Amino acid sequence: MIQIAVASGKGGTGKTSILSSFASFANAVLADCDVDAPNLHLILRPEIKKEIPYEGMEVAEIDEEKCIKCGECEKACRFNAIKNLVIIKERCEGCGVCQLVCPVNAIEMRKRITGFVNVANSRFGGFAYGLLLAGEEASGKLVNQVRKKALEIAEGEEKNIILIDSPAGIGCPVIASIGNTNLVIVVTEPTTSAIHDMKRLIEMAKHFKVRTFVVINKYDINKEMVEEIEEFCLNEGIKIVGKIPFDKKFTEAMVNGKSVVEYDEKLAELMKRIWNEIENELR
Amino acid sequence: MIVAVASGKGGTGKTTVATNLAIANSATIYDCDVEEPNANIFIKAELKKLEDVFLMNPQFDLNKCTFCKECAEFCRYNAIAILPSDILFFKELCSGCGGCKIVCKYDAIEEGKRKIGEIYHGKNGIEIYQGLLNIGEARATPVISQLKKRIGNELSILDAPPGNGCPTIEVLNDSDFVILVTEPTPFGLHDLKIAIEIVKKLGIDFGVVINRDGIGDEGIEKFCSREGIEILMKIPYSKEIATLYSKSIPFVDKMSEWRKKFVELMEIIK
Numbered sequence: 257m258i259q260i261a262v263a264s265g266k267g268g269t270g271k272t273s274i275l276s277s278f279a280s281f282a283n284a285v286l287a288d289c290d291v292d293a294p295n296l297h298l299i300l301r302p303e304i305k306k307e308i309p310y311e312g313m314e315v316a317e318i319d320e321e322k323c324i325k326c327g328e329c330e331k332a333c334r335f336n337a338i339k340n341l342v343i344i345k346e347r348c349e350g351c352g353v354c355q356l357v358c359p360v361n362a363i364e365m366r367k368r369i370t371g372f373v374n375v376a377n378s379r380f381g382g383f384a385y386g387l388l389l390a391g392e393e394a395s396g397k398l399v400n401q402v403r404k405k406a407l408e409i410a411e412g413e414e415k416n417i418i419l420i421d422s423p424a425g426i427g428c429p430v431i432a433s434i435g436n437t438n439l440v441i442v443v444t445e446p447t448t449s450a451i452h453d454m455k456r457l458i459e460m461a462k463h464f465k466v467r468t469f470v471v472i473n474k475y476d477i478n479k480e481m482v483e484e485i486e487e488f489c490l491n492e493g494i495k496i497v498g499k500i501p502f503d504k505k506f507t508e509a510m511v512n513g514k515s516v517v518e519y520d521e522k523l524a525e526l527m528k529r530i531w532n533e534i535e536n537e538l539r
Numbered sequence: 540m541i542v543a544v545a546s547g548k549g550g551t552g553k554t555t556v557a558t559n560l561a562i563a564n565s566a567t568i569y570d571c572d573v574e575e576p577n578a579n580i581f582i583k584a585e586l587k588k589l590e591d592v593f594l595m596n597p598q599f600d601l602n603k604c605t606f607c608k609e610c611a612e613f614c615r616y617n618a619i620a621i622l623p624s625d626i627l628f629f630k631e632l633c634s635g636c637g638g639c640k641i642v643c644k645y646d647a648i649e650e651g652k653r654k655i656g657e658i659y660h661g662k663n664g665i666e667i668y669q670g671l672l673n674i675g676e677a678r679a680t681p682v683i684s685q686l687k688k689r690i691g692n693e694l695s696i697l698d699a700p701p702g703n704g705c706p707t708i709e710v711l712n713d714s715d716f717v718i719l720v721t722e723p724t725p726f727g728l729h730d731l732k733i734a735i736e737i738v739k740k741l742g743i744d745f746g747v748v749i750n751r752d753g754i755g756d757e758g759i760e761k762f763c764s765r766e767g768i769e770i771l772m773k774i775p776y777s778k779e780i781a782t783l784y785s786k787s788i789p790f791v792d793k794m795s796e797w798r799k800k801f802v803e804l805m806e807i808i809k
Contacts, residue, residue, distance in 0.1 A: 265575050267549010267701035272726065292703040293547050293730040313615065334595070334636050336684075346708050346741070351636030352615055390736035393705035396677065424549035424701045425574035428677035431631070448787040449554065449577040456575060456674055463675040478785045504754070510724055511756045 257410060258538060259403075259418045259437040261289075261466075265453030267424035269443045270473040272296050273506050275421050276515035277527040278534075279380040284417035286378065287406035289399045289433040291371065291386035296421050299515055302376035302383045308405070310386070310398050312370030313350030316343050322362035329354035329363060346391060373401050375409065380515075382409035395423075399432035426460045434461060439538065440468045441497070446481030454485075458492065468494055469534065475499040495537065498530030541695045542566075542808060543714040545738075547730030549701030551722045552750035552774065554578050555784060557698040559791045560718075561665055563801035566694040571710040573656060573670035573682040578698050580787045584661030586669060589689075592682045593652035595635040599626045603647035610639035610648065631677050656682035658689070679706040687713075694805075703733045711738065716808050717745040718771065724755035728762060735768070746771040746808070772804050 262275040272290075276299040279286055288296040318329070318341065330338040333354055337347035355363040370392035376383045384405040386398045406418050422433035422440075434440050440461045444454040454470070461468045470489050475482050482499070489496050500523075509519035517524040544557040554572075558581040561568040570578040579586060597610070597619075604626065611619040618632035619639060630653060640648040655676045659669040670686035672679050683706055687697075699710040711717055717738050721727040731747070738745045747763055752773040763770050774780065783790045791798040 264549075266577070267546075268551060268722075269549075290702070292707075293549075293701070293733060295548070295726040295729060298725050298729060332637070332641075334634075346712065349634050349636065350615055351634055351638055352613065353636050353638040353641065356613070356638055356641055388704070390703060390733050391708060391740050393708070395704045423704075425572075425679075425706075426674060427574045427672060427679045427706065429702075429704065430574075431675075431677050447785045448580045452577060452580060453575040460674045477781065481785065507724055507755050510726060513725070 257407065257416055257418065259420060260439045260441060261420040261422045261434045261437045262441045262443060263422035263430065263434055263457060264424060264443045265426060265457035266450045269445050269450055270506065271443050272299070272421055273510060273516060274443055274471060274473070275419055276300070277517045278531050279419060280515050280517040281528055281531050282417055282419060283381065283415060284419045285382045285384070285406050285410040285413065285415050286380065286419050287402050288385035288421045289402050289429065290421055290423040291388045291395045291398045291402065291429065293423070294385055294387060297385055299510065299513060300378040300380065300383055301513055302378040304374050304376045306375040308373045308375065309369045310371040310373055310401055311367055312392055312397065314352070314365035314367055315345055315348045315350055316354050317364050317366050318343060319362045319364065322360050324360050326359065328357045328359065332357040371398050373398070373405050375405055381415065382413050384409060396428035396432040399429050426456055431464065434466055435464055437466055440466050441534070442468055442470050443473055444470060444485060445474050446472065446478040446485060451481065451485060455488065458494065469497045469537070470494055471498045471500065471530065472496060473500045474502040476501045497533045497537070500526065540809070541690060541697060541714045542716045542718060543697040543699055543711050544718045544720060545699035545707055545711060545734060546701060546720045547703055547734035548721065548727050551720045551727060553701070553720050554581065554698055555750065556718060556720050556748055557696050558582060558789050559797065560801050560804065561696040562789050563791050563798045564694060564805045565665055566696045567666040567668070568696045568698060569686060569690065570667065570669040570698045571683050571686060572698055572700040573672045573679050573686070574700060576669050576671060579661065579667055579669055581789045582663055582665065582667045584663035584667050586659040586661040589658045589660050591654050592656040592658065592685045594633070594655050594678065594681055595637060595650045596630055596633055596653045597628065597639045597648045598651045599628070600647045600649065601626070603645050605645055609642045609644070613638050613642045634678070658686055680709045683709045703730070703737055708737065711741055711743060714743055717743050718748055719745055720748045720750055721759055722751045722755065723749055723753070723757070723759045725758060727755070728758040731759065749773045751776040771807060772800065
């Protein structure tokens with residue numbers, strides 16, 4: 257199984273638009289791991305087959321009748337999730353220390369449904385995507401569930417590629433999205449911010465020993481910055497597999513619920529060339 | 540007053556709004572996107588490290604340990620695995636809750652500190668504080684919460700990370716107002732709706748700024764007018780603004796009419 261994550265560090269560089277283009281050719285299973293802001297389903301408009309509830313971390317609950325107001329729980333909580341003997345749910349990490357230190361067993365850890373993993377069909381192939389309920393946490397764990405489902409779909413459909421849409425950043429859900437993949441495609445732009453974020457993501461991928469390729473999106477907005485990216489990639493031994501021009505057709509395709517491949521022939525050709533380049537390298 | 544700038548979807552222009560708003564109103568900016576901090580690319584202050592951010596981690600004394608597994612069974616993050624005569628500790632999974640030390644009956648666990656990030660400060664016209672998560676570390680929230688301890692009584696602008704996960708919630712908590720920056724596309728609208736749900740749950744006043752106005756569709760404006768949500772500002776898609784951005788120049792520094800608009804924006808919020 258070849259697992260490829262499309263990631264970026266900085267948000268809004270075009271991960272989902274590019275991934276949906278590759279999906280048009282790749283005969284792959286797709287996984288949207290950007291569980292707290294998923295967008296790929298807006299392009300794929302999938303037919304949901306199964307909606308699997310996801311149990312996140314437990315949350316502490318104080319039984320006021322049993323509570324003797326000793327304050328031990330508040331003292332022991334490292335996350336400042338208890339204030340004046342009230343649990344602040346958004347802060348609770350579900351560690352269970354408060355329950356452990358309570359002398360009168362007044363605290364219970366409650367299981368909760370904090371999101372869903374959707375198993376679906378799309379015109380490009382099987383599709384798994386996560387959706388974290390608003391304000392919930394532990395998205396890294398949900399990402400793992402989405403990837404597990406994508407793997408099951410791929411085995412069922414006898415496909416050997418999984419394309420993963422990663423969230424922005426370099427923290428917990430990103431580590432979960434790119435860990436144990438065969439390749440990370442880093443989508444960047446020729447802007448100072450995007451280059452800064454790309455470098456941190458590449459270092460992170462190195463830390464987890466995952467191979468990286470770079471795609472430069474909107475390469476024609478600043479030629480000098482493109483040279484900076486090229487020089488960096490040359491020094492790091494990272495292959496640049498594609499350069500995509502700034503084109504309003506990407507946004508237009510999105511507005512129409514399509515991948516750009518389905519929307520514009522010229523861009524379809526370009527995206528096909530980039531995907532072939534990636535496939536050749538993987539062989 | 541604390542004003543947080545968030546978005547749901549990444550790359551909509553949070554840092555653009557936060558830095559221009561801070562410059563126009565001589566506010567202090569706190570870059571809370573500790574995974575990928577970008578505000579200082581525009582402020583260009585010389586940053587000095589103020590302090591390190593640590594997470595508490597268990598250290599096991601194998602001479603005292605009886606391998607009873609109580610700590611591993613307690614740990615809800617699966618950060619400890621007990622072998623017949625050894626212990627595996629997965630530091631990336633540990634939350635630093637300290638529960639393992641409490642459950643250990645044999646006094647075999649001590650806690651040590653592990654550095655996971657840094658806090659910086661600088662000044663160039665306005666003051667900037669920045670958190671930075673070490674590469675390879677998963678937990679951004681402890682860095683954000685330590686950074687937020689620096690907030691004083693002055694007007695403070697918080698630049699939030701993208702997404703609607705725990706780091707964003709940590710930033711929004713205790714803010715007086717949230718500016719949600721979005722772009723007029725289906726992706727922008729989808730993620731804006733999630734962000735609004737969170738801000739409402741937290742009970743914080745908010746308004747919307749539409750960036751790159753004109754590039755997509757009418758979805759955001761229709762949604763906001765239907766829901767009675769105030770659109771605080773529209774920043775048009777303009778080549779001049781995009782070029783200044785790519786050169787990391789805050790556009791209020793070159794376009795004085797926008798400086799005025801960001802001052803007015805703050806008036807509305809107050």
